[in-house]
Amino acid sequence: MDLHISTAAPTAAERDTIDAAFGLLAPTAADATAGDRPTRSAHAGHAARSRRHLLLPLLHAVHDAAGWLSEGSLNHVARTLQVPPAEVYGVATFYAMFSVEPRAPRVVHVCDDVACGPSGGEEIVAALERDLDGGRACVVRSPCLGLCERAPAVLHQRAGEPDLSQAPATPQAVLAAAHAPADPAGEQAADADRAFADTTVSAPQTRTGEHLRLLRRVGVVDPTSLDDYRARGGYAALRRAVRLGATRVIAELKDASLTGRGGAAFPTGVKWEGVAQSPERPHHLVCNADESEPGTFKDRVLMEGDPFGLVEAMTIAGYVTGATVGHLYIRGEYPLATRRLQDAIAAARARGHLGDDVMGEGFAFDIDLRRGAGAYICGEETALLESIEGYRGEPRNKPPFPATSGLFGKPTAINNVETLYNVLEVLNIGGGAFASVGGGRSTGSKLFCVSGAVGAPGVYEVDFGTTLRELLDLAGGTRGTLRTVLLGGAAGGFVLPQDLDVPLTLEGARDIGATLGSGVVLVFDDRADLTATLRRIAAFFRDESCGQCVPCRVGTVRQEEALARLERGAPLGSRETELALLDDLARVMRDASICGLGQTAPSAVASALDLGLIAAPSHSSNGHGGRR
Known part of the structure; x- marks a missing residue:
């Protein structure tokens, strides 16, 4: 296809990085996109569609090496993938972890969100802005890093070196890490991983192990050892799934009344059955490991402490739904979980637990790990599919739903991490026994x-x-x-x-x-500043809106502005007028936004108004069932 590319050229290092990454990824491109859906570019043909899904990994490769995405590197990615440069730039600028402007080779992302900000995050930002060497490292305010139990949290993003997390962080420790010698071999990251892991999985409940199902191996099993995982019951669930057969596994999931744990609570057995019975091929499996909701970190703990569990659960899902490839989409801010899963996938593949003949059971399945790059909206299932395919992570209109037209337009089962771990438990104890815990849905x-x-x-x-x-x-x-x-x-x-x-x-x-x-x-x-908390939540949704629809794009901005004025004690008109505005904005966003981000962006604010945590106007109504 004809590409109109500027004269900017990549450096030799950028060119080599992109070519090397493409050389590793390209052999699987055709398999991954079998059954292409129509592309949005009138200039792109079959070859371009078969490469487009490599866009995000290539951007990661050059950004990891250089610390930013130059115009020349973006041009070379466009030529390599035969994707229009404007579309490459549009994807690159969509994600918060990518920079298209030169910056320091080390970037310190400091969480200032609802958990970390009041717990020392603001003090760390102030100290770094005062004392950090701007030539070697810079500081960036970050939304939730998924380390809320260890607040305050910091993520070090470092060109040519592995990323690492610090939590709980102090200004002194963060400065020391930012100014530490270069670590291209990852020795500092390995030490940090070990120190971090020793404490991050040591919540009191995981130490006692009482009545644990999903967490029973966290803090107990060696997360780097497949043998240790198998010695503690690993892969027994997959063996049972194969003995039962796909139809019976689905029946067990239905008997268990297992619902999705990502928030929507859709019945898992029904979802898998719809994909498994679809006559259109190929089928796809996607694991949504992009948990980015402020205050959420459960999936991270599972992936860091029991990575082989997720590999096994995805293999079961692939077997049952007829998918031969599972796409594991993990948020970019989880360096330790990413490394643990990469190692677990490699170990499983080396031992025949992934590949053309899984464990000699006569079916093929493998896992493709994809890193997100800082976009909460990609936790929405259709936005996640767009991201994997190499587009901006903007939600699709539904219907059609992913079970009928999902990844590359083919039937796709999408489950979050916690849901998949529950599948292991259903197969270990049976659907009826699982359903006896709790009740209803x-x-x-x-x-x-x-x-x-x-x-x-x-x-x-x-x-x-x-x-x-x-x-x-x-x-x-x-x-x-x-x-x-x-x-x-x-x-x-x-x-x-x-x-x-x-x-x-x-x-x-x-x-x-x-x-x-x-x-x-x-x-x-009673010491918490709830108005400031609500303003921070509003800022999060404003920043994370993909901007595709007006109710969310404009409504999140107006909501934050109103809360900022209330926080400053400078309302427009009167406090009651501002609260009435917030109430109106909530109704519009909830009723008219395309996806769940816009629909739920006002939920916490509306709830605070409804409960009188902020004085509400007498006509306030947010549909919360008369909680006033």
């Missing part, structure tokens, strides 16, 4: 990410039906006088102290106008 156990004003923040696994009070007691109780709890994350809502005896089920949360969402339980005491 809320069966089995659930992971909750408890952070904020509690004695022992961490990931806690409890049976559905456990009360919020019991969960907080398990997490060491509240610090100070409890004011409110944000349940379900930034897209969730607040509950009051009188709601602590609500059973943590889909139905129980709905009865009090709340949602379990992604499992966030963020606790606020």
Whole structure:
């Protein structure tokens, strides 16, 4: 195809990096895109469509090496993939972890979100802005890094070196890491991984191991050893799945009433059955490991502490749905989880647990790991598909749904990490036994990410039906006088102290106008500045909106502006006028946005108004079932 490319040329290092990465990735391109969907470019043909999905990995390769994406490097990516340069630039500028402007080779991302900001994040930003050597390293404010139980958190993104996380971080430790000698071999990162892992999986519950199902191997099994995983029951579930056959596995999932743990709670057995029975081929499997909801970190703990569990669960899903390739899309801010999964996939492949004949059972399955690059919207399933295909992560209109027309236009099963780990438990104990825990649509156990004003923040696994009070007691109780709890994350809502005896089920949360969402339980005491918290949540949604639809693109900006004025004590007109505006914005975003981001962006703010955490106008209505 004819490409109109500027005269900017890549450096020799950029060219070599892109060519080497393409050489490794290209052999699988045709297989991964079998059954291409129509491309959006009138100039692109079959060859371009078969390469387009390599765009994000190539951008990662050159950005990892150089620390930014020059015009010359983008031009070379465009030529290599035969993708118009404007589209390459559009993708590159969509993701927060990519820079198309020169910057320091080391970037320190400091979380200033709802958990980390008040817990030392702001102090770290101030210290770095004052003391950091701008030529070698720079500081960037970041939304939630998924390390809320260890707040404050920092991510070091380093050109030519492995990324690493620090949490809990101090200004002195962050400065030391930013100015440490170059680490191209990854020795510092390996040391940091070991130190980080020793504490990140040591929440009190994971140490005791009582009544644990999903977390039973976390902190116990060696996450780098396939043999240790097998010695502790690994791959027994896959063997049972093959013995049962795909149809019976789906029946077990239906008997278990297993619902998705990503927030939508769609029945897993129904989803898998729809893909498995589709006559159109090939089928695809996608694991959504892009958890980016502020306050959420459960999937990270599973992937870091029990990576082979996810590999096995995805293999089962591939076997049942008839997919030969599983696409594991992990958020870019999880360096340790990414390294653990890369090693686990390689180890499983080397031992015949992935490949053309999995464990000698006569079926083929392999896993392709894709790194996100800092876009909360890519947690929405259709935006995630767009990202894998090499486009901007903008949600699609539904229908059609992914089960009929998903990745590359083919039937696709998409599940989040926690859901897939639950499949292992269903196969280990049987669907009926799984359904006996909890009840209704809320069966089995659930992971909750408890952070904020509690004695022992961490990931806690409890049976559905456990009360919020019991969960907080398990997490060491509240610090100070409890004011409110944000349940379900930034897209969730607040509950009051009188709601602590609500059973943590889909139905129980709905009865009090709340949602379990992604499992966030963020606790606020009477010293918390809730107006500032709401403003930060609004800033998060404004920043993460893909901008595709007006209600979300404009509404999130107006919502943040109103909350910023209230925080400053400078309302337009009166406080009541601002609150009425927020109420109106909530209705418009909820009713008219294309996807769940815009629809739920006002949820926490509307919930705070509804509960009187901020004085609400008398006509306020947010559809929360009369919680006033």
